[in-house]
Each structure stands twice: as structure tokens, then as C-alpha cells.
Amino acid sequence: MSQPKTKKETEDLLELYRQMLLIRRFEEASAKAYSMGKIGGFCHLYIGQEAVGVGAISALEQKDYIVSTYRDHGHALARGLEPKSLMAELYGKKTGIVSGNGGSMHFFDKKKNFMGGHGIVGGHISLAAGIAYASKYRGDGAVTLCFFGEGAANIGSFHEGMNLAAIWKLPLVMICENNHYAMGTPEYRALSVKDVSVRAAAYDIARDHIEGDEVRKVREHVRVAVERARRGEGPTLMEISTYRFRGHSMSDPAKYRTKEELDKYKQGDPLIKAEKDLLSSGWAQEELTKMDEIILKTVEESVDFAEKSEEPPLGWLYKHVYAENV
Amino acid sequence: MAVLTYREALNRAMTEEMEKDPNIFLMGEEVGHYEGAYKVSQGMLAKFGEKRIIDTPISENGFAGVGIGAAMVGLRPIIEFMTWNFSLVAIDQIINSAAKMNYMSAGQFPIPIVFRGAGGAGGRLAAQHSQSFESWYAHIPGLKVLAPYTPSDAYGLLKTSIRDNNPTIFIESEVLYGSKGEVPEGEFLIPMGKSDIKREGTQLTIISWSRALMYVLPAAEKLAKEGISVEVLDLRSIRPLDEEGILTSVRKTNKVLIVEEGWNVAGFGAQVAYLIQKEAFDYLDSPIERITQEDVPMPYAANLERSSLPSEEKIIKKVREMIK
Ligand SMILES: Cc1ncc(C[n+]2csc(CCOP(=O)(O)OP(=O)(O)O)c2C)c(N)n1
Numbered sequence: 232m233s234q235p236k237t238k239k240e241t242e243d244l245l246e247l248y249r250q251m252l253l254i255r256r257f258e259e260a261s262a263k264a265y266s267m268g269k270i271g272g273f274c275h276l277y278i279g280q281e282a283v284g285v286g287a288i289s290a291l292e293q294k295d296y297i298v299s300t301y302r303d304h305g306h307a308l309a310r311g312l313e314p315k316s317l318m319a320e321l322y323g324k325k326t327g328i329v330s331g332n333g334g335s336m337h338f339f340d341k342k343k344n345f346m347g348g349h350g351i352v353g354g355h356i357s358l359a360a361g362i363a364y365a366s367k368y369r370g371d372g373a374v375t376l377c378f379f380g381e382g383a384a385n386i387g388s389f390h391e392g393m394n395l396a397a398i399w400k401l402p403l404v405m406i407c408e409n410n411h412y413a414m415g416t417p418e419y420r421a422l423s424v425k426d427v428s429v430r431a432a433a434y435d436i437a438r439d440h441i442e443g444d445e446v447r448k449v450r451e452h453v454r455v456a457v458e459r460a461r462r463g464e465g466p467t468l469m470e471i472s473t474y475r476f477r478g479h480s481m482s483d484p485a486k487y488r489t490k491e492e493l494d495k496y497k498q499g500d501p502l503i504k505a506e507k508d509l510l511s512s513g514w515a516q517e518e519l520t521k522m523d524e525i526i527l528k529t530v531e532e533s534v535d536f537a538e539k540s541e542e543p544p545l546g547w548l549y550k551h552v553y554a555e556n557v
Numbered sequence: 558m559a560v561l562t563y564r565e566a567l568n569r570a571m572t573e574e575m576e577k578d579p580n581i582f583l584m585g586e587e588v589g590h591y592e593g594a595y596k597v598s599q600g601m602l603a604k605f606g607e608k609r610i611i612d613t614p615i616s617e618n619g620f621a622g623v624g625i626g627a628a629m630v631g632l633r634p635i636i637e638f639m640t641w642n643f644s645l646v647a648i649d650q651i652i653n654s655a656a657k658m659n660y661m662s663a664g665q666f667p668i669p670i671v672f673r674g675a676g677g678a679g680g681r682l683a684a685q686h687s688q689s690f691e692s693w694y695a696h697i698p699g700l701k702v703l704a705p706y707t708p709s710d711a712y713g714l715l716k717t718s719i720r721d722n723n724p725t726i727f728i729e730s731e732v733l734y735g736s737k738g739e740v741p742e743g744e745f746l747i748p749m750g751k752s753d754i755k756r757e758g759t760q761l762t763i764i765s766w767s768r769a770l771m772y773v774l775p776a777a778e779k780l781a782k783e784g785i786s787v788e789v790l791d792l793r794s795i796r797p798l799d800e801e802g803i804l805t806s807v808r809k810t811n812k813v814l815i816v817e818e819g820w821n822v823a824g825f826g827a828q829v830a831y832l833i834q835k836e837a838f839d840y841l842d843s844p845i846e847r848i849t850q851e852d853v854p855m856p857y858a859a860n861l862e863r864s865s866l867p868s869e870e871k872i873i874k875k876v877r878e879m880i881k
Binding site: 296298329330331332333337339340341346347348349350351354355356357358359360361362363364365366368369387388391392394395398550551552553554555556 | 582608613614616618619620621622623624625626627628629630631632646649650653654658659660661662663664665666667668669698699701720721722723
């Protein structure tokens with residue numbers, strides 16, 4: 232890929248950078264609110280991995296579907312879900328994206344084809360195959376993008392989902408965000424073959440493996456897989472290497488890795504890379520700082536919105552246990 | 558009125574629904590080319606083609622998930638488990654995905670799916686192939702659980718399940734597939750949450766469902782000859798439960814025996830007993846009794862298998878004790 236150099240040529244990078252920065256700032260604010268006891272439950276941050284979600288999702292069209300894990304804040308924001316309703320959901324308020332029923336791990340937005348937010352490791356992989364199955368069944372031309380961690384690649388559901396997607400040539404793009412740890416378990420203690428994408432051979436499907444520190448590179452590679460899926464040529468198994476700068480969840484001090492290792496990866500912070508690219512192609516530091524200020528304000532407003540929102544009424548306890556029959 | 562087998566009634570229900578709604582498909586192991594391990598989907602592949610009658614590899618967790626995902630975006634899958642014994646490897650999907658998706662998404666993603674297949678005990682299939690899971694699934698809010706006994710109930714309830722916008726656990730009985738019964742001509746639906754009095758009586762109510770009625774009904778017949786009048790209430794629908802129907806019968810007969818094929822501990826009958834003592838305590842003339850499968854995995858030996866299950870003799874003996 233040739234690097235665009237002029238300011239004009241990098242306008243799209245600016246937009247991708249804006250999305251990554253929004254995720255970073257949103258999550259910094261969530262971490263703060265969590266430490267203050269405003270957010271409960273598990274809260275898994277995406278900080279460090281932003282280029283993967285933003286790059287991958289920017290390769291999609293509106294009709295395409297996204298299926299995510301419990302680490303779903305970044306994917307949701309990249310898809311354009313409202314920061315306000317996401318923050319309110321973290322706070323467990325009635326204005327939350329799923330009116331306080333889901334919390335951090337269960338964001339859903341039907342209008343945006345954002346299909347969750349799933350808390351069982353790997354369980355969502357066959358759901359994604361099912362959504363892709365429905366697209367093929369109807370011929371609606373949509374592609375489903377499914378994110379999962381390298382830890383999830385070891386559960387039966389992964390293998391079953393991959394095999395079904397492969398035999399039926401489903402329009403599915405599987406993205407393993409390999410951040411090298413499943414909670415405290417480093418990949419070398421859990422994966423017989425460390426590059427998850429190699430397993431594509433076992434299902435005779437396409438594979439790809441890249442580093443996930445450059446957002447445009449991610450977009451280009453995912454686009455290839457999305458187009459392949461849209462042409463009806465079946466699923467792709469991708470591994471995108473990345474790193475989470477925080478612990479597994481807010482309650483994890485991440486003692487299982489060294490400071491040296493963390494520092495090494497922080498050199499490859501996708502935001503710093505994108506920022507450098509922008510600066511070297513003619514964007515002024517002030518322009519970027521200004522954008523950051525606007526984002527910070529958006530995030531502040533979402534915190535404020537969440538703070539001020541009401542809790543769901545107790546009468547909603549039994550709401551949505553069953554769907555209405557119409 | 559046509560006389561159909563249980564399997565033909567199920568087949569007719571699915572076929573009629575699929576003719577009406579192109580969003581419905583049937584998926585499972587051997588449902589297509591083999592026409593169903595128990596031949597429930599006989600002729601359906603020829604009629605609907607491979608797009609709608611889909612054979613899967615042996616991967617229950619995987620294809621249960623595929624069904625749920627497809628339901629999230631508006632299809633209406635019928636997922637056949639060859640038997641409910643194998644649903645256990647998919648139980649994560651059924652409970653953690655299907656049952657909760659609508660709730661977790663605050664109503665954005667209802668899951669209109671039917672999980673169906675052969676359940677229950679019998680046939681000397683031993684411990685891993687001979688067990689009743691109604692109580693397991695009934696435990697989960699978000700699921701509906703049905704267990705019809707007659708072909709007519711099987712037809713009417715399966716149609717209702719297919720049209721329901723919630724995940725339904727539809728447990729057929731392996732030993733009932735060949736049983737025959739009258740099924741009214743023309744289309745009809747049976748609502749969930751409505752029990753059925755399979756036999757009227759005045760002195761005692763037996764509450765039961767599915768295959769256990771095979772023992773209950775002949776027992777009631779014999780007891781009648783002794784001059785003991787037993788009412789037999791078939792729940793049909795485990796969740797939702799017909800509380801009113803149960804209480805009405807109990808208030809009339811004042812004695813209750815619950816007969817179920819599943820195990821005793823934490824079995825569904827315990828829930829029914831709790832309901833009755835809470836809502837109709839003053840109407841009871843004796844303690845509520847239960848007959849269940851013995852508290853053991855199913856043995857293979859014919860005599861042991863027989864002795865571990867509810868039986869006509871056990872029921873007759875218990876009723877005589879209770880009436881004395
Ligand atoms: C079936 C299941 N087992 C265990 C857990 C607990 N758990 C939650 S996240 C996690 C680690 C998963 O790691 P990975 O798939 O690599 O994703 P990452 O967190 O690194 O994004 C574990 C063990 C779970 N939620 N589900």
C-alpha cells in the first residue's frame with residue numbers, strides 16, 4: 232500500500248483517527264467512572280486495540296452485520312452507536328442502549344446491525360454464522376463480521392461455527408483479535424499453533440494475518456475478505472495481532488506480564504502511529520488537538536447524560552423476558 | 558376425522574407452516590436426505606428442497622447457534638435435535654443465547670425458534686439416551702417448554718410454537734412417534750399454557766404429561782373398574798403452566814398425584830406441588846404425592862429399566878393408598 236502524503240489524501244485517515252480517539256477517550260472516562268463505583272460488573276477495555284475495530288468496521292457497508300464479544304465498547308463506537316446511550320448503559324440507566332438490561336458486555340443496536348455484545352467466550356461465533364446464513368438464505372448481499380479473541384479459538388463452538396460457515400460458504404469474516412492473552416493466559420500456554428489464521432487450512436477457507444497497529448492497513452485487508460464474502464466465495468479467517476494496554480478487565484492488575492513488554496507494545500500504539508502519519512502529511516498539531524477537545528467534550532456530555540439519567544423503573548423487571556406475539 | 562400417527566401430525570404441522578411462511582426452515586442432523594432419524598421430516602426435502610430442509614454435520618452447539626443467529630435477523634428456524642440427549646452440548650446456546658437475547662437487547666432481538674426432537678425414556682437405550690429434560694429447560698425464564706402426548710396436541714402445539722416469537726423447547730416422545738390418534742381436519746392451533754383433561758373424575762387428580770400418560774391412563778381405567786374415579790390432567794405445556802386448570806381440578810377432587818418420567822429431585826412436579834399447596838392448601842384432603850423415575854441413571858437391563866420408571870402398577874397402588 233502506498234502511503235498517501237498530501238493533507239487531502241489523508242482526510243479519511245483523519246476520520247479513522249477521530250473514531251479511534253473517541254474510543255480511547257470514551258474508555259478512559261469509563262475507567263474513571265468504574266473506579267468511582269459508577270459502573271458495575273465486568274468492564275473490559277479495548278484500549279490499544281482501536282485500529283482493529285475501527286479499520287475493520289470501516290470496510291463494511293451499513294447493511295452488513297457485526298457480532299462482538301464482551302469487549303464490545305470499541306466495536307460499538309466504531310459502528311457509530313451513540314456514546315451517550317452506551318455510557319448510560321454502562322451506568323445501568325433507562326436511557327442505555329438496551330435500557331439497563333445489558334451493561335458493558337451486552338451492547339445491541341438493531342438499527343445499526345450491531346448484534347451484540349456476548350459474554351460467553353466463543354459462543355457468538357455460531358450466532359455470527361447464523362446471521363451470515365440468513366443473508367445467504369435471503370440473498371440480501373450482507374456480510375457478517377465476527378470478532379473474537381485468540382482464547383475463543385480454543386472452544387468447540389469456534390470449530391463448529393467455522394466448519395458450518397465453510398461447508399455452506401457463508402458470507403462471514405472472522406477476525407481473531409489476537410492480543411496475546413486470554414485473561415491471564417498467554418497464547419503459548421493455550422494455542423498449539425499460535426497463528427490462529429493457520430487453522431483456516433483445516434476448513435479449506437481463505438486466511439490472512441496482519442499486524443493491527445495501522446488502521447488503514449487493517450481496513451485494506453478486511454476489505455479484501457469482505458469482498459470475497461460478498462462475491463459468494465465464503466468465509467475468511469483472519470488474525471490481526473494487537474495488544475491491550477490495560478488488564479483483561481477493570482479488576483485485573485495484569486501482573487502476568489512485564490512492564491518492558493507493555494512499553495514495547497506502547498511504541499506501536501495505533502493512535503500515535505496515525506497521529507504521526509497525519510502530522511507528516513500536512514495536518515497541524517492544533518487541528519488534532521482541537522479534534523481531541525471536541526471528542527473530550529462529547530465524552531463529558533455522555534457521562535453527564537448517564538449521570539443525570541434515571542434508573543429503569545422497577546416495573547420493567549419482567550419486561551422483555553418474552554417477546555410479544557403479534 | 559383423520560387418524561394420524563404422532564410423527565405424521567408433527568410432519569403435517571411443519572409442512573403447513575412452511576408452505577405459508579418462507580422464513581421457516583428446518584435444520585438438523587439427518588432431517589433431509591435421510592428424512593429424519595425418526596422419520597418426522599419424511600417427504601419434506603422433496604417438497605421444500607435443500608435450501609429449507611438442511612442437513613447439518615454433528616455439531617449441535619454450532620447449528621443451534623446458527624439457528625439463533627438466523628432468528629436474530631428474522632428467520633424462523635426449526636432446529637431438530639436427533640434426541641434431546643444431544644441438546645446438552647448445545648445447552649449453552651439455548652440458555653445463554655436463545656433464552657436471554659430478547660431480554661439482554663431490551664426487546665430488539667426476539668428469537669422465534671423451535672428446538673424440537675425426541676425426548677424421554679425407554680427402549681432400553683440406557684443412561685445416555687434415555688432421559689427427560691423438561692425440568693431442566695422449564696427452569697429457564699425466556700424459554701417455553703411443551704411436551705404433547707397425543708397426535709392432535711402435537712399438531713396444534715407445534716403450529717403454535719412455530720408462530721410464537723420466543724424460543725420454544727418442544728419435547729416429543731421417542732416412544733410415541735408411532736402412536737395413533739384422531740386429528741381434526743383443517744387447521745387448528747392449541748394455545749400454550751392450557752392443560753387438557755384427558756379423563757374426567759371426581760376422587761383424585763393425576764397430573765402428568767407426555768409419555769408418562771401411557772401408564773396413567775390405563776391405570777385410571779382399571780381404577781374406575783374398582784369404583785375409584787380419577788381425573789387425569791395432561792399439562793401439555795410445562796412453561797407457561799396452566800395454573801388455573803390445575804387448581805380447578807384440585808378443588809374438585811381434593812387429592813393430587815403427580816406422575817412424571819423425569820427424576821424426583823428438583824423435578825418439575827415439585828413446582829406443581831408447591832403451586833397447589835400455596836394456592837389450594839385448604840382444598841387438600843391428603844398430602845400431594847409424586848411418582849417419578851427412580852433417582853438413578855437409566856439402567857439397561859429390561860427389568861431394572863421397567864422398575865425405575867413410573868408404571869401402571871405403581872400408580873394403581875399409590876392411588877389406592879391415597880383413596881383409603
Ligand atoms: C465459555 C467461557 N469460559 C470462560 C469465560 C471467562 N472469560 C471471559 S473472557 C476470558 C478470556 C478470553 O480471551 P480471548 O478470547 O483471547 O479474548 P480477549 O479477552 O483477549 O479479548 C475468559 C476466560 C467465559 N466468559 N466464557
